[in-house]
Amino acid sequence: MATDAARGAMTTRGVRLHTDGLRVEELPVPRPGTHDVLVAVRAAGVGGLEAALATAAAGSPDLPLVIGREAAGVVADTGGAVDDWRIGDRVAVLPDRVCGVCPMCTGGRENLCVSRGLAGIDVDGVLSGFVAVDADRLVPVPHGIGFPVACLVPDAVGAPYHALKRAGVGDGSTVVVVGVGAVGLHAVQLATLAGAEVVAVDPDPQALQRAGVWGAHLVDATATDPVRSVRELTEGGADRVLDAAGDPSALTTAVGCVAPGGRVVLVAGGGGDLRDLDAHTLVTRELEVVGSYGATAQDVGELFDLLEEGRLDLTSSVTHTTDLDGVPEVVRRHQGEGPRAVRTVVTDLS
Template sequence: MSLPETMRAARLHRPRTAEQPEDVRIDEIPVPAPGYGEVLVQVKACGICASDLHVVTGVTPHGPELPQILGHEPAGVIAGVGSGVDDWQVGDRVAWVMSRPCGTCGYCRAGRENLCVTTAVAGVDVDGVQAEYAVADARFLVPLPADLPFDQAAIVTDAVATPYHALKRGGVGPDMTVAVVGLGGLGMHAVLLAKLAGAHVVGVDVAPANLQRALDWGADEVVDAGEGGVARRIRELSEGGVDRSFEFVGLASTVDQAVKALRPGGRATVVGLGPQAIQTVPVALFVSQETELVGSFGYTQQDLGELYDLVETGRLDLSRSVTDRLGIEEFPAALRRLEAREGDPVRMVVTYD
């Protein structure tokens, strides 16, 4: 296929500070060229995530240089193949791991590339993929089901894969009781996946729209965190506490809720990112009840493949996950909408024709 010389890309020129607003622009820049072991992907869809917002607002540091391309939830079609790539060809439908691991360290060799010692997250630490074209490491490509829409395929690479990895870390199975604290894009998919695993699910949030959506997506009960006493109410609903809890907010208070909602022998998995220190139950209680507290970061290539298999076999339905489809020129305004929770989106996705 004939490639253009330039492309549109959403780039951060200046993060928000106390003195001035952020500067996010849609720029016309050169199309990148794939190097050894890389492919060039024509991006067909790219999700908009709270992590984008964190970089733009200065909560998460941006990469070493500005302007920087944002975005880390892509799916598309291979448009060019670099030297040393034999297993992929132009026209293949793909998604890929967004953490950009090295592929050679001990963690990568063990299939835990999300813990790679030199990893760089696209759109955060280095240039992202909210653009018409992007370069990908061919080692971490995953093929897409032939009939899966690109917008749904794109959000799997974070909004679905991150909670999926967390549920695997937490160990969710049939007949377990599960609490999901925080019902944004990640938390909602945690509800969907926990129900798929056969669990009894309690959803927790402060937004009425999110609580209702959780019920619509299969949650058995919900708890309005704005009314207080969250852990106590979860324990009441689950007859003494849940087997597993998952925290998707990143606050010390919500981690505390996730721990205190557990029954003895339970496990809390923390996914939300934040700067606060964890403070929860006394050490003696933590020990005597054999409580487990684990972290979960990102996902692996195996997680992505498993999810696309679930979609392809009809077990996982993502048709309700994309609540807004936008053009790239709407990306800066979409970030403001996301910050204000305008319209209570699950995932907004930029689509490229």
């Protein structure tokens, strides 16, 4: 049963990547499959990943593709086999499409699904008025949490939350976050919430300033020896280090900052080469270097609980808002050098 909104709108607007760039255009409203939910998107994030995709994919034969991976909105229609959701429910959309039946999915680690696809890269994304998503890929958004904040929770907040779990951050531990862009900033905030003492390392004074708001000690990555500064602050090295920068020099900085017996978690994809690491150092200092990918539905549900309880405040996470027509310009600004510590949310998808 469709709502008036879904019934009345046979077409919607969305941002698609074509071989010659991004276009805001009329698209058919997707029809939800048997196990799908049609979501009327009320807020969707756009940032560095969308810009990287637009740069990398231009000329790909798999275009056009709706971009965007972060969305929150309202259930507008449900497929015939969907029992868990009702029209009008407030939901956040998880970024990965997963199979639901592989050992990773059935074991509660669906972020590692063997046949996952990322919205906006492998399948059509969410920067559109309506999106059809498997019912299992939605998380309820509590009343009182605005859609612009809610859309960032599954990925921009979920990924660092999952990484801190992988790191094993607890009360009284010392945590270094290398790279405090959008993901790293949330890592600083969440690690502080967990009771950790946090050091933020970044070359950008503005990004460091924002990390300082959450109580982090600040280290300028362009200083002569940032590792030495971190070691002085942490009395020999941190218990846990998150590499949220994902560039080649960040990985060696991250490993240099960890104390003997400590753990380095790589949360940013891309940059860095493990061949740069000295195996002798890893062995003799018993260091662990582990990866972290995305977040599970369980993680995202826990974050919404923290928000609802008022323990987590993400009101400063949305730095800019725009409408669908503004998306190509936001993506252009993020290409090349790009603004860091900026999170733009599209709040008008009509």
